[in-house]
Amino acid sequence: EAQVTQNPRYLITVTGKKLTVTCSQNMNHEYMSWYRQDPGLGLRQIYYSMNVEVTDKGDVPEGYKVSRKEKRNFPLILESPSPNQTSLYFCASSFSGRGYNEQFFGPGTRLTVL
């Protein structure tokens, strides 16, 4: 089954404790992206990747890191999480970065930083 998976689905952590949210897709997509969803703000892009070893900042990259060492994986790293990073996070992928391509979304990761 074609899908985007994220782990964990739910995470409660404390300020300053490094964490990684994994994202994997099995559709051989070139383009992958991370979004955060906050009430009243919709989804905002954090980082995106056009292909392996090619990443770039989105609208709200502060406090996040990403890497793209393999085509299928695009982990989101929070080196020192803070309470304002409490949010619902979505990973997405598409065939390419061209506008036509529909993005497929993962199930979401709900993160709470205390």
Added chain:
Amino acid sequence: AQKVTQAQTEISVVEKEDVTLDCVYETRDTTYYLFWYKQPPSGELVFLIRRNSFDEQNEISGRYSWNFQKSTSSFNFTITASQVVDSAVYFCALRPATTSGSRLTFGEGTQLTVNP
């Protein structure tokens, strides 16, 4: 810069009523794509439709229809004879067509509640 505005934060209707969700966008790009996504209470994002800026034909899919008007920069979504299962948050989104790596810009979302 691009922007998508969904002015209706919440809409509540009674089952079988028709409801229209508004979406207004801003972009400097001449070619672009517009999308609607549904987010049911379970939380996942479900793709509903994609429309390119060259195609202003309205589209109908079952009880769903979309009205794209480039002159007013709007891409509204109508649900006919709404059902309880239509209760969800609906997002409108915009993505430029010409720029590789272009980002998908979302509106704030509209929470639709359909009451029995």
